[in-house]
Amino acid sequence: MTDQQVRRLFDVMVAGAPPDALDLDRAVAAGRRRRRGRAASIVGSTGVVLLAVFAVVATAQHGNHSSGATTVEAASKVRDSALQLRPVLAVDPGSVAACASLGAAVASPASPTRGCSTDGSMLYTLGPAVVSGAQIKSVAASAGSGGSAEIDVALDSQGTTALATFTQALAADGSPMAICVNGVVASAPTVMEPITTGQVVISGDYTLDTAKKLVDELTRP
Amino acid sequence: MRSNELDFRGWASGHRSSLRSTAFLISGDWHLAEDLAQDTLARMFAVWDRVAASGNPDAYARRVLVNLYLDHRRRPWRREESRDVLPDVRADPDHGTSDGTREVLIAALRAVPRGQRTALVLRFWDDLSVEQTAAAMSTTVGNVKSQTSRGLAALREELDRRGIHELLFATEETP
Numbered sequence: 001m002t003d004q005q006v007r008r009l010f011d012v013m014v015a016g017a018p019p020d021a022l023d024l025d026r027a028v029a030a031g032r033r034r035r036r037g038r039a040a041s042i043v044g045s046t047g048v049v050l051l052a053v054f055a056v057v058a059t060a061q062h063g064n065h066s067s068g069a070t071t072v073e074a075a076s077k078v079r080d081s082a083l084q085l086r087p088v089l090a091v092d093p094g095s096v097a098a099c100a101s102l103g104a105a106v107a108s109p110a111s112p113t114r115g116c117s118t119d120g121s122m123l124y125t126l127g128p129a130v131v132s133g134a135q136i137k138s139v140a141a142s143a144g145s146g147g148s149a150e151i152d153v154a155l156d157s158q159g160t161t162a163l164a165t166f167t168q169a170l171a172a173d174g175s176p177m178a179i180c181v182n183g184v185v186a187s188a189p190t191v192m193e194p195i196t197t198g199q200v201v202i203s204g205d206y207t208l209d210t211a212k213k214l215v216d217e218l219t220r221p
Numbered sequence: 222m223r224s225n226e227l228d229f230r231g232w233a234s235g236h237r238s239s240l241r242s243t244a245f246l247i248s249g250d251w252h253l254a255e256d257l258a259q260d261t262l263a264r265m266f267a268v269w270d271r272v273a274a275s276g277n278p279d280a281y282a283r284r285v286l287v288n289l290y291l292d293h294r295r296r297p298w299r300r301e302e303s304r305d306v307l308p309d310v311r312a313d314p315d316h317g318t319s320d321g322t323r324e325v326l327i328a329a330l331r332a333v334p335r336g337q338r339t340a341l342v343l344r345f346w347d348d349l350s351v352e353q354t355a356a357a358m359s360t361t362v363g364n365v366k367s368q369t370s371r372g373l374a375a376l377r378e379e380l381d382r383r384g385i386h387e388l389l390f391a392t393e394e395t396p
Contacts, residue, residue, distance in 0.1 A: 001377045006345045009376075013327050014242040014346075018251050022237045022259055024230055031229075031266025171359050 078133035081106040082218045083153075084180040085163065086113075087127040087170070088188055094123040106183035109134070115178065115185040124185050126178050130166040135159025139218055141211035149211040153200040160198030168194040181218070229269045232278055233262050239347070240282060246342040247290055249331035257293065261286045283347065283357040287339060294335070322385065329379035337372030340365050 089112070099116035107113035109129035116123055137154045155163060170177055170191040178188045240261060244254035264285050265272065272278045330338060336358070343354040344365075355365045 001373050003345055006341060006373070006376070009326055009330075010246055010342070010346045012323055013330065014245060016323050017242065017245070020238060020241060021255055022241065022262065024233055024237075024262065027233065027259060027262035028226060028229070028266050030260075030263035031269070034263065034267035 078136040078139050078218045079220070080109060080133040082133050082182055082220075083136065083139075084109055084129035084133070085131040085166070086129050086178045086180060087166070088124055088176045088178050089127050090125040091176075091188075092123045092125075094120045096120055098123050102183075113183075115180055115183060117185050117188075122185070122188075124178055124188065126180070126185075129180075130162050131155060131159045133218075135162065139215055141208060141215045143208060149208040150201050151211050151215060155198040155200070157198070160196075163198065163200075164194055164196040167191050167196075225269055225273070226266075228273060229266050232273075233265070236279065236282065237262065240286060243283065243342060243347055244286055244290070246330065246346055247287070247339050248293075249327060253293070257286060257289050260289055264289075280349075280353060280356060283343065283349070284359070287343075287357050288359070290339075325383050325385055326380075329376060329383055329385070332379045333372055333375045337368045337375055340368035341372040341376065344369055 094116050099120045102114055102116060109132035112128055113126050114123060115126055135156050135158050137156045137159075139151060139153050142150055142152055167177070169175075171194050175191065176188040177191050178185045180186065237258065241254055241258040244257040244261075245251055248254055248257065261282055265278065265282055268281075269278075272281045275281070330341075333341070339358060340354060343349045343357055344351070349357065351362050351365050351369075354369075355362045358365065
């Protein structure tokens with residue numbers, strides 16, 4: 001069968017299309033919500049993952065931040081339990097009861113665990129953490145590009161290797177990676193390309209202030 | 222309206238139809254295709270600034286679409302919630318072929334394994350190169366080549382099985 005014949009077959013198949021019911025206004029509105037909230041991942045060709053993620057998960061008290069600053073905040077160490085990247089073994093619809101029963105304790109990185117999404121709508125069964133705070137060299141808020149702030153996460157060599165192997169496997173079968181912040185699954189983006197550089201950029205609709213707050217939350221001793 | 226939104230709307234207007242068709246050929250279901258294309262557009266807008274700056278939104282959109290389809294396959298309960306009509310292959314009987322040929326063709330394509338079907342659609346409907354198809358499917362060039370050739374063989378076999386292959390191509394294959 002030739003390419004041309006296949007093309008013609010496809011033409012015949014799609015010729016019976018029902019009227020186009022796509023709604024651009026709805027797409028724009030939904031896209032805007034994704035920008036603000038927990039969201040999907042976009043992976044640049046350089047292997048730097050950009051996780052459009054968590055609306056501010058931080059609930060703790062925050063220090064005084066001077067607004068309007070555009071400089072990079074001093075990098076600091078992340079608590080081991082605060083930020084963990086885990087494989088998703090199963091996803092189930094969540095419920096208030098199921099999420100409440102998980103309690104507030106954060107599992108140690110080595111043990112499998114269960115975690116809820118920030119809005120409680122999904123309940124994830126998670127494998128042991130592949131990368132946790134201990135392998136994070138530094139985390140810092142930066143002004144980013146295009147007007148929204150970002151959080152730059154740099155992994156140490158052990159974390160870089162672990163993340164590269166992990167994301168290679170995930171990208172091969174299009175599986176999601178759970179990003180757990182203090183035991184809550186802040187986001188579970190699909191991994192589209194292996195991340196081999198050990199550089200992770202968390203981007204969302206952050207201002208420099210909210211980005212700093214999240215960094216504070218992650219590094220709070 | 223911000224300029225990035227205008228920019229996105231311009232791109233989306235030009236690509237919605239082809240995205241929807243690609244989604245249909247991959248999934249074999251117009252209702253699902255509509256959902257997948259709609260979701261793809263939303264995700265595209267969510268990351269539009271970066272994707273537009275990268276200069277290749279079309280390629281990224283196909284990758285999102287393929288991933289959404291695979292996600293959907295993995296989590297059927299998500300789709301069941303939003304679907305109130307059962308899949309209907311003959312979405313528009315008024316414009317269907319009178320003898321049901323289209324329905325048989327669609328059934329034959331649906332019978333081709335998912336990865337092979339996706340490779341065929343991206344290569345021959347979207348006219349992507351082997352490399353672009355590999356990127357969209359998050360796989361290797363070698364895998365795309367083998368999926369494509371196995372997919373062609375499988376499609377041919379499915380058409381033969383339905384007795385339609387000879388009918389469609391008899392006149393062309395004899396010189």
